Amino acid sequence: MMGNLPAFSFVSGQHLNLLQQELPKLPEKKHAIIQTDLQFRITGWNARFTDLFGNPAAESSKNLFDFFSNRFIQQLKGKMVSSLWQNGWWSGEALFEREEGKIIPLHLTVCKLINDAHKPIGFQLVGHVINDLKIKAAQLEDARFTFDALLNILPDGIILVGADGLVNSCNRRGLEILGLKEKEVIRRKSASKSWKICQLDGTPFPVLSFPSVISRETGAPQRNVIMGIERPGGKRGWISVNAEALIRPGDISPYPVVLTFSDITEFVTNEQELLRINERFRHITRITSDAIWDLDLIRNEIYRSEAFNRLSGYSHEEIGSSLSWWFDKVHPLERERVKSNLEEKLRQKAERWDDEYRFECADQSYKTLRDSGIILYADGLPVRMLGAIRDITIESKLKQQLAIEQEEKVHAMAIATIMAQEEEKSRISRELHDNVNQILMSAKLFIESAIQSPEKSNTQLQKAIEYQLMALQEIRKISRSLSIHGTSNEGLKESILDIIRNLEEWQQISVKFRFDERLENELSAEEKLTVYRVVQEQTNNIIKYAEAKQVAITLSAGLNDLRLQIRDDGKGFDMAQLEKRKGIGIFNMENRAWAHHGRFKIKSEPGQGCTIDMRIPIASLYHSPTITKAPQK
Numbered sequence: 001m002m003g004n005l006p007a008f009s010f011v012s013g014q015h016l017n018l019l020q021q022e023l024p025k026l027p028e029k030k031h032a033i034i035q036t037d038l039q040f041r042i043t044g045w046n047a048r049f050t051d052l053f054g055n056p057a058a059e060s061s062k063n064l065f066d067f068f069s070n071r072f073i074q075q076l077k078g079k080m081v082s083s084l085w086q087n088g089w090w091s092g093e094a095l096f097e098r099e100e101g102k103i104i105p106l107h108l109t110v111c112k113l114i115n116d117a118h119k120p121i122g123f124q125l126v127g128h129v130i131n132d133l134k135i136k137a138a139q140l141e142d143a144r145f146t147f148d149a150l151l152n153i154l155p156d157g158i159i160l161v162g163a164d165g166l167v168n169s170c171n172r173r174g175l176e177i178l179g180l181k182e183k184e185v186i187r188r189k190s191a192s193k194s195w196k197i198c199q200l201d202g203t204p205f206p207v208l209s210f211p212s213v214i215s216r217e218t219g220a221p222q223r224n225v226i227m228g229i230e231r232p233g234g235k236r237g238w239i240s241v242n243a244e245a246l247i248r249p250g251d252i253s254p255y256p257v258v259l260t261f262s263d264i265t266e267f268v269t270n271e272q273e274l275l276r277i278n279e280r281f282r283h284i285t286r287i288t289s290d291a292i293w294d295l296d297l298i299r300n301e302i303y304r305s306e307a308f309n310r311l312s313g314y315s316h317e318e319i320g321s322s323l324s325w326w327f328d329k330v331h332p333l334e335r336e337r338v339k340s341n342l343e344e345k346l347r348q349k350a351e352r353w354d355d356e357y358r359f360e361c362a363d364q365s366y367k368t369l370r371d372s373g374i375i376l377y378a379d380g381l382p383v384r385m386l387g388a389i390r391d392i393t394i395e396s397k398l399k400q401q402l403a404i405e406q407e408e409k410v411h412a413m414a415i416a417t418i419m420a421q422e423e424e425k426s427r428i429s430r431e432l433h434d435n436v437n438q439i440l441m442s443a444k445l446f447i448e449s450a451i452q453s454p455e456k457s458n459t460q461l462q463k464a465i466e467y468q469l470m471a472l473q474e475i476r477k478i479s480r481s482l483s484i485h486g487t488s489n490e491g492l493k494e495s496i497l498d499i500i501r502n503l504e505e506w507q508q509i510s511v512k513f514r515f516d517e518r519l520e521n522e523l524s525a526e527e528k529l530t531v532y533r534v535v536q537e538q539t540n541n542i543i544k545y546a547e548a549k550q551v552a553i554t555l556s557a558g559l560n561d562l563r564l565q566i567r568d569d570g571k572g573f574d575m576a577q578l579e580k581r582k583g584i585g586i587f588n589m590e591n592r593a594w595a596h597h598g599r600f601k602i603k604s605e606p607g608q609g610c611t612i613d614m615r616i617p618i619a620s621l622y623h624s625p626t627i628t629k630a631p632q633k
Contacts, residue, residue, distance in 0.1 A: 030128055032106075035113065037122045040064040052104060052129070053096065064125070068096065080110060084123060088112040093130065105130045157239070159259040161190040161212050168256070177239060177263045179231035190259070198228040198236075200268075211243035215257045219245045226268070227261075238268035290388040293373070295323065297382050302326070311369075311391055313362030331358035331366060346382050351375060353385070356392070368396040443467035491520055492528040496535055496553065503551065507543055514554045519562065522618060530592045530616070531555065531564055537585045538566045538612055546570025546610065561598070562618050567611040572604045589614070 032049035034056070036042050042062045049056075056067055065077055076094050083090035089111045096104045106127045113122040157174025159167055170178075170185045178185065188194075190212040197205040207213065211222035222243040229237050239261040245254035291308035295301075301321045309316060312329075319325070330338050334357045345353040354372040361367055373387020443464040450460035490498075493515050503509040523531070535553065542548050548570035556563050578586070586602065589612070593600035598616035 032127045033124065034064070035122055035124045036064050038120060040123065042067065043122060052127075053098075064123075084110060084112060155262070157259075157261045157263075159185075159190070159261075161216065161257040161259060163216070163253070163255045165190055165212070165216065174261070177237070177261065178229065179237070190257075196230040198230075200226055200228070202228075211241045212257050212259055215243035215245040216254055219247060219254055221245070226264070228268075237263065237265040240264045290390050292388050293386070295373075295385040295387075297384060308389065311361075311367070311389065312359065315362075318362070329360045331360065334358060346375065349375075349377065349380070349382070353387070356396075367391055367393045439467050439471040443471065492523065492531060492555075493517075493520060495532050496555070499535060499539055500553070503539060503543070509542070509548060510550045512550070512552045514552075514556065516556045518557055519555060522557070523562065527562070527596065527616065527618065530596060531562070531614075534564060534589050534592055534612075534614055535566065537589055541583075541585050542566075542568050542570060542610075545573075548609065557618070558615075560617060562616045564614045565611065567609065569609045572606050572608045572610055574606055575602075575604060578602070578604075 030048065032046065032052045034042060034045040034049050040063055042056045042064055045056055053067075056062065076092060080090045080092070089109070091107075091109045093105065093107050096106055098104065107130050108125060108127045110123055110125045112120050113124055115121050152172040154171065154173060157177045158171045159174055160169045162168045167185050167188050167190050170182065175182060175185065191207050191210040193204070193207060197210070199205050205227055211225045214220060215222055222241065225241045225243075227239055227241055229239060231237050241259060241261040244258045244260075246256050246258065247254045291311050292305040293308070294303040300323055302323060303321075304319060308314075308319070312319075327335060327339055338355050338357045341355050342353055352372065352374055354370075356368065356370050358366040359369045368391075370390045370392045371387065373385045375382050376384040376386070446460045446464035446467065450457035450464070453460070496513070496515070500511045500513055503511050539551070542551060546568050548568040550569045552565075552567045554563075554565045582590075590600045593614050593616060596616045598614060601613045602610065603613070604610040
């Protein structure tokens with residue numbers, strides 16, 4: 001029958017001795033005995049086992065641990081199986097809970113069964129009931145085990161502080177948060193400077209303000225107290241602490257205080273970084289003249305920095321948070337353009353938006369603003385814009401003024417050009433009238449005299465021929481001064497020498513001339529013409545106004561520019577008067593230098609003659625060979 005147990009001879013001699021040593025000296029009927037195979041399937045049991053635990057044959061499962069399905073046996077399962085396979089036996093205590101709720105304390109001994117061939121064939125379990133004190137101890141141990149397991153799976157740290165202020169226990173999570181070992185926490189004062197606790201601002205946390213101290217002394221709970229802790233290695237962490245005092249019924253003072261705390265290091269670090277960013281942003285908005293703005297396109301709300309208050313004159317309360325308030329302040333003539341421009345940028349999914357417009361300020365005046373921003377998108381939709389506004393009212397006025405001045409300058413240049421042309425025509429007219437016309441009239445008189453006095457005709461006709469040649473030379477000189485091809489055909493040096501010959505032969509002015517021969521090949525036709533016209537213009541001024549006896553003309557090449565200097569020993573003039581009213585000649589010379597991105601200077605004093613200095617950048621001279629001195633006239 002299944003209920004009959006095999007003889008003890010199935011147990012090896014060694015294991016039988018161990019089994020007999022473990023069994024109390026009680027009648028056999030006091031022991032509950034059960035046997036299993038190597039897979040712990042039940043193969044036999046005695047009557048005492050049935051009295052204590054019920055009939056295994058009535059159970060659907062025949063596995064030992066399924067039959068003992070209560071939590072007490074399950075807690076011992078791992079240790080029991082491991083010891084059986086390693087040592088061949090196991091002994092310990094356990095609780096068994098019957099169906100009616102009665103708990104039976106047991107002392108269990110399990111041995112491995114060996115056949116005659118010394119091979120294991122199964123296991124035998126022998127158990128007997130122990131007294132109530134063992135039951136209480138076992139229940140207490142089970143409660144402690146359950147309590148410790150519960151504490152160690154909680155996500156928060158838990159510390160139990162006794163009435164003496166010392167730490168009695170700390171769960172595993174608490175040790176992890178503190179970065180300490182259990183021996184570094186247990187029996188340590190819960191309120192001490194040795195913990196190196198600080199407040200949010202970094203100052204030491206007052207010991208008397210520790211949550212454990214307040215709850216122990218007052219019984220009042222403490223909630224969400226932020227404390228900074230110094231972990232091993234000096235790295236700071238942050239915890240949120242709650243304290244609860246436990247008071248026995250009838251007592252006034254608490255005996256323990258329970259501290260629960262969670263790790264909020266990441267939250268506090270992010271919060272502090274956000275505060276630092278916001279502080280930097282506030283400082284930036286205060287020191288910059290630009291008005292920073294942040295537009296939430298989803299909620300149609302806009303933030304503006306304090307600089308916008310200063311720029312517009314509106315108070316914080318007067319400034320609307322919506323986009324429509326801003327559009328209403330844009331000048332009516334520009335409102336639709338600005339609005340359409342913004343909408344078009346959003347429709348095109350552009351990254352930037354820029355515009356300039358007039359904005360109505362609090363005093364009803366208009367300022368010209370340059371507004372620009374970047375557009376942020378989420379899932380292809382515009383959600384936010386960040387930008388800055390700059391007051392360009394003065395800049396805009398200066399641009400308008402500059403445009404007017406440039407227009408006036410162009411107008412003045414046009415007038416000056418016309419006047420120069422008229423002056424040139426007048427000069428040609430005077431040259432023709434005063435010189436050529438008079439010379440031709442003289443030739444005509446000699447011809448008429450030859451006709452009237454045949455005896456003197458040869459002499460008179462010779463004179464007439466001489467005057468005709470003089471007229472041709474004068475016409476040639478006028479033609480050369482007007483032609484733009486003279487410097488190209490004859491060269492710059494020869495053209496200037498022709499001017500010099502006129503000064504010396506016709507005006508009785510001595511001229512010293514220095515010319516850098518390289519310039520003949522380095523200068524373009526336009527540059528040569530500019531130099532020639534300036535020399536021509538200044539020598540004409542010398543003839544008309546200077547009353548000079550000597551003139552020095554120097555044309556040289558610097559490292560990267562052409563240098564023209566014309567100096568005379570004439571009567572000079574007051575520069576202050578020149579600044580008030582410049583003649584057309586000087587105006588023309590300045591414009592010619594300006595056209596080649598050069599500069600023109602004039603220097604003079606009454607009785608000290610006059611010097612002009614023109615410099616024009618010439619790219620072809622950057623790597624020119626050594627300057628050679630031009631021959632002097």
